[in-house]
Amino acid sequence: MASATTTKEAAGRGTLNNVLFYVFLVAFVLVSVFPLIWIFKMSIVTKTELFASPPTILPHTPTSESYAKIFSDPAFQQALVNSTIISTATTVICLFFGSITAYAIARLRFRFKGTVMTLILAISFFPAVAIIAPLFIQYAQVGLIDTYASVIITDTVFALPLTIWLLVAFFRELPVDLEDAAKVDGATTIQAFRKVIVPLAAPGVFTTAILTFIHAWNEFLFANTFLLDPARQPVTVAIPNFATVYTVDYGAQAAAAVVVTVPLVILVLIFQRRIVSGLTAGAVKG
Amino acid sequence: MSVASASTEKKKRGWFKEEFGNPERRTAYYMVLPSLLIILIVAFFPILYGFVLSLTDSTISGFGSFVGLENYVEMFQDTDFLEGLSNTVIFTVASVTLEFFIGLGIALAINRAFRGRGLVRAAVLVPWAFPTVIAAVMWRLMFQNQVGIIQYAADTLGIISEPILSSRTLLLMGAILVDVWKTTPFVALLLLAGLQVIPAEVYEAARVDGANWMQRFFRITLPLLKGAILVAVLFRTLDAYRVYDLFWVMGNRELASLSTYVYEGVRISQLQFGPGNAAAVFIFVTAFLIALFFIRVLGMRTSVEEE
Numbered sequence: 001m002a003s004a005t006t007t008k009e010a011a012g013r014g015t016l017n018n019v020l021f022y023v024f025l026v027a028f029v030l031v032s033v034f035p036l037i038w039i040f041k042m043s044i045v046t047k048t049e050l051f052a053s054p055p056t057i058l059p060h061t062p063t064s065e066s067y068a069k070i071f072s073d074p075a076f077q078q079a080l081v082n083s084t085i086i087s088t089a090t091t092v093i094c095l096f097f098g099s100i101t102a103y104a105i106a107r108l109r110f111r112f113k114g115t116v117m118t119l120i121l122a123i124s125f126f127p128a129v130a131i132i133a134p135l136f137i138q139y140a141q142v143g144l145i146d147t148y149a150s151v152i153i154t155d156t157v158f159a160l161p162l163t164i165w166l167l168v169a170f171f172r173e174l175p176v177d178l179e180d181a182a183k184v185d186g187a188t189t190i191q192a193f194r195k196v197i198v199p200l201a202a203p204g205v206f207t208t209a210i211l212t213f214i215h216a217w218n219e220f221l222f223a224n225t226f227l228l229d230p231a232r233q234p235v236t237v238a239i240p241n242f243a244t245v246y247t248v249d250y251g252a253q254a255a256a257a258v259v260v261t262v263p264l265v266i267l268v269l270i271f272q273r274r275i276v277s278g279l280t281a282g283a284v285k286g
Numbered sequence: 287m288s289v290a291s292a293s294t295e296k297k298k299r300g301w302f303k304e305e306f307g308n309p310e311r312r313t314a315y316y317m318v319l320p321s322l323l324i325i326l327i328v329a330f331f332p333i334l335y336g337f338v339l340s341l342t343d344s345t346i347s348g349f350g351s352f353v354g355l356e357n358y359v360e361m362f363q364d365t366d367f368l369e370g371l372s373n374t375v376i377f378t379v380a381s382v383t384l385e386f387f388i389g390l391g392i393a394l395a396i397n398r399a400f401r402g403r404g405l406v407r408a409a410v411l412v413p414w415a416f417p418t419v420i421a422a423v424m425w426r427l428m429f430q431n432q433v434g435i436i437q438y439a440a441d442t443l444g445i446i447s448e449p450i451l452s453s454r455t456l457l458l459m460g461a462i463l464v465d466v467w468k469t470t471p472f473v474a475l476l477l478l479a480g481l482q483v484i485p486a487e488v489y490e491a492a493r494v495d496g497a498n499w500m501q502r503f504f505r506i507t508l509p510l511l512k513g514a515i516l517v518a519v520l521f522r523t524l525d526a527y528r529v530y531d532l533f534w535v536m537g538n539r540e541l542a543s544l545s546t547y548v549y550e551g552v553r554i555s556q557l558q559f560g561p562g563n564a565a566a567v568f569i570f571v572t573a574f575l576i577a578l579f580f581i582r583v584l585g586m587r588t589s590v591e592e593e
Contacts, residue, residue: 031467032413035467066564111311116318116322119326120321151443189313190313218418222531239420240422261415276407280479
């Protein structure tokens with residue numbers, strides 16, 4: 001390294017630095033995505049190849065056997081349906097309540113705004129496990145155990161801080177003038193919110209929806225607590241249980257993991273710019 | 287809280303009238319009320335209820351009688367609890383420290399314009415978007431004795447002498463590794479966002495004044511990044527402290543944390559309901575103290591008031 005800098009001076013140093021920088025980047029990207037690639041490889045090889053020692057780096061004879069197996073398993077299909085229902089419902093409910101609350105916090109003046117915001121944000125610091133026993137008892141009393149509603153309600157509460165936080169940040173970026181103009185024209189606060197803010201904030205609302213959906217899709221603790229019936233369990237609960245169903249069928253386990261993750265990875269790849277701006281919106285503004 | 291009672295009380299108190307007499311403000315309260323109510327019912331009420339439960343000999347199916355601090359005494363005497371506590375502390379300190387230093391390094395390295403930025407950002411987000419449970423399943427497969435690439439590599443290099451999944455120490459180290467893999471990118475992203483709002487002129491001025499890179503780092507970067515660092519570290523600490531999914535799935539219920547102890551007590555074993563509830567209260571109180579420490583002692587800004 002030293003000789004390069006002395007002989008070719010600044011230009012040489014620049015090139016070398018650039019090379020090192022890209023080597024670092026490639027290593028970083030590889031470490032990040034390696035497990036996904038490796039598990040994908042495990043899911044498309046034959047059983048003999050899976051157990052081969054030393055392991056093969058590239059698959060020799062790709063096969064869709066593992067995928068055929070899990071997709072023909074009604075329990076896995078049901079788990080995918082359950083996850084979709086729970087995550088979609090949570091996202092819709094969160095956005096509905098969240099956008100209303102976020103608008104009040106971003107735009108309207110009222111005395112207890114600080115208290116309200118503190119109460120909401122406190123939830124994101126909340127150790128969820130601390131309330132599973134009392135909630136179980138409460139839900140059992142009203143007959144919510146083994147219903148989608150039990151998980152949707154609880155997921156909503158724990159996703160709300162994220163939803164509200166993001167939406168407040170997005171709403172504040174919008175110009176106030178338009179709402180003021182609407183109000184001058186006789187619109188009420190609610191009308192100004194519905195007719196002016198909601199359409200304008202659509203990109204931010206969309207980003208929030210993606211992040212809320214990912215949050216709900218990935219949730220495990222509440223689903224594992226309130227849903228005892230396998231017919232109601234989402235993929236996060238069902239897949240670890242596959243380890244006992246497909247005991248040594250590691251290919252099927254790998255295939256199930258890939259199927260559950262790929263939709264998220266696609267979402268992330270398409271909307272990465274927005275997701276990053278959403279994730280960092282709160283942190284930077286402090 | 288009740289808006290209906292506003293009209294009767296507004297004469298008594300000036301601010302009350304101001305708050306609820308004004309239609310815009312009244313609308314504001316209507317708008318925050320639904321979210322607030324559901325949060326109070328589903329999160330804050332159960333905490334109080336859980337505290338009461340921890341002082342009784344209740345079971346999951348029936349409310350019991352008052353037993354004082356008995357559950358707490360039993361909890362502190364339980365070796366499973368102590369193991370969960372020590373695992374949780376080791377896991378939290380190790381993973382957050384590693385994530386912070388590696389994340390800061392990455393953020394500093396990629397804080398410039400370069401080709402392929404989008405690709406790096408996408409790669410960073412892939413582990414973050416993974417469901418923790420699925421990440422645990424995947425890494426468990428890679429640690430696995432017969433088909434696991436990591437076990438194979440470790441065997442070949444002669445680093446370890448026993449199967450990873452049957453040693454609790456190795457499992458804990460594995461869990462730290464998975465957490466670092468999964469969340470370092472997120473930490474890097476938060477810190478990078480913090481770095482990007484530091485104006486370039488500050489560095490220019492320092493360079494003109496002859497400050498070397500170390501002085502620039504310790505005198506400019508770190509102080510100006512303090513807010514972002516505190517946010518990232520607080521979030522990560524509380525997240526690691528309540529670890530459940532990763533331990534439960536990757537350790538196949540063998541690896542104890544505080545959260546798995548609670549879960550085990552209140553959902554699996556019928557006899558441990560009392561100590562399980564005591565541990566639930568313990569987690570809540572200690573997590574609260576950690577948050578308080580960051581906010582009060584380290585001076586983290588939590589204000590979300592308008593500019």
